[in-house]
Amino acid sequence: MDTYTKIAFALLLAGGLTTSHAASAYPFKAGFPTPQAAQRAHDEQDYQRAVQAYRFFYPTVSLEATFDGMRAAGAVDNKSALILAGGPRHVFFTGNSDTPYMGSTLNLKEGPMVVEMPAGAYLGVLNDHNFNWINDIGIPGPDAGKGGKHLILPPDYKQTPPEGYIVSRSKTWYVLVGARALPPNGDIVAGREAQRNIRIYPLSQAGNPPAYGFVDRTSDKVDVTPLKWENNLQYWEKLKKVVDEETSIDEFRPMYGMLAMLGIEQGKPFQPDERMKKILVRAAQDGRAQMLIAGYGSDRPDRFVWKDRKWEYATLRWENGDFELPTGIDLEARDRWYSQAVGMSPKMVLRTEGAGSLYWLGLRDKSGAYLDGGKTYKLSVPQPVPQKLFWSVTVYDAETRSMIQTSQDKAALRSLVELKDVPTSAPTELYFGPKAPAGKEGQWIKTNPGKGWFAYFRLYGPTGPAFDGSWKPADFELVK
Structure with missing residues (x-):
């Protein structure tokens, strides 16, 4: 995205309220704002800037966490x-x-x-x-x-x-x-x-x-995640570190301007007062929530892989690795991806036969309810699965967006490992829940009661039926 598009984007995010809203929310007297109106405007503008800056720079802070985690290792x-x-x-x-x-x-x-x-x-x-x-x-x-x-x-x-x-x-x-x-x-x-x-x-x-x-x-x-930073003041401290040690990118100039309004500017000390600290913490918490809603609660029709299934695309854009539209950036797609994943490449998200891999996101069961770690579900996978290399289903904790941690110490069922000997003459049935159904221990992933989870269904070397709708997995079905 070029500089002018970025500027337009930044101005859109920082845009003022309508006249009718301003008249009711910000009282004026004799044509001038009251002290209360001015203070409210300052607080709301800083908060709005902080939320948008949080979301825009989340990938940056996320990669800083990756660097930090690798160094710590x-x-x-x-x-x-x-x-x-x-x-x-x-x-x-x-x-x-x-x-x-x-x-x-x-x-x-x-x-x-x-x-x-x-x-x-x-x-x-x-x-x-x-x-x-x-x-x-x-x-x-x-x-x-x-x-x-x-x-x-x-x-x-x-x-x-x-x-x-x-x-x-x-x-x-x-x-x-x-x-x-x-x-x-x-x-x-x-x-x-x-x-x-x-x-x-x-x-x-x-x-x-x-x-x-x-x-x-x-x-x-x-x-290697920013989990320990993402909902508190440390997020902004880590972002300030990156701003100081990195080169400035011309396309980001409007966003750097928003950071400057929040006290984050290259080469200058970051010393927020108590008012600004409260705003920045609130913005981190709300910005995180908005990104996760893009990941878990999107209402876009194009998120579904098939009209008769609950499976969604892990990424809402597949044409390129920068979430670019003809005239801008798909911000919800960008938020959705980086709230639950790392790394990006155009080849990683292509929805074309012969692409390296294909990722589908399972959040809900057949009824539309979010997946619950205290319940047991069955997933029926028709055979043969349309892939040239292998396929897998991996379970993630909804809060950490990382592989689920249980006493089973296992989060995936893979065609080359756990499922290498399953018959391919009939659908393969996989199970997920706090206790394995009798006789299904080798085709089961343990989940945690009281916690939500989601799954990625991955195909490596996907072939035609994965794209034309002639093959599709079932939805997660509640086992009563």
Whole structure:
């Protein structure tokens, strides 16, 4: 989205109230606002700006949490990466256990960096500090899974890049390298170890690359989410940190202006008084709620995958990785995605046959009620499932948006693992609830009474019937 669209967007968000509203809500005397009217206007304007700024910069703060979590787990910028085979112990917005992860933070203030991908079944992406897409790596990228050297340039790079590289330029100093390795024949350990074949090093040392480390936290607790910040003053403190350490992006100028009105400005101290602290905390709480309502309570007809099912698209936009419309940005789609997920790439959300993956969101049962952890549900999956690689159903806690944590220590049912031996001559029945139905323990995920949950149904290598409506899973059905 260009600068003028951003300005129009910002002005729309910060727009004033109508004359009739102003006349009733803000009393004037002899043509001038009363002190009470002026104070109310100041408070409401700051609150409105704060809510919109919260939602706009949520992806930025979310990625800062990812960087923070990887560093806390032992990964060092430009020197080592975090690898793990995902599980319930990992607090990670809609992370999954289908494919092992690798995450690395690049600090381009130290110069251009090289990400050397080996040939193989890797899916990866480069995102800048605002979770904006830079490029794909691996199978969905220009190296097409055949291997290649990706050169990531910093914002101020003015030299001619050397030959022999796939060149990308970041708008921010800090960059996320995220990669997944498709597990061969469901061998998660082999997939995890395959991540160690990725090489990352400074361009300045390309002639003799230094060793790059990998920190395996598969068995350890890791949190790479902003959950501890997202509803309090820390959200704004973390955002101020990013504003100070990052380059300014021209398209964001109107939004930086809104932050300045809230006391957040590059190079200046952030010292909100008690009035502003209360406004910022309230805005964080309400902004979070509005984003989650976009995720869980949207009323858009285009959210449904099929007219006769309750399944929804995890992302409301699929044409590109920036939620762009012909004349602007689909803000609800953007809020919806980042309230429950991380990372973005155009290839990640394509609704076309042959795309890398397809995600469907299950929030409600057949009757339309939200899924309840104290009840038992059945999900019938017709066979064969239209995919070339594998499929899975993963259960998430509605509050953490991360894999559900129970005494079962399990959140997914996968065609290459738990379901590899189920018959495909009839529909596969999966169960979800606090207690497994007799004889169905291997096809069951435990849920927590008193807590809501949702599921992602993932297809890897989806084929035609997944798109033309000739195949569809049933809705979650309450087992009485």
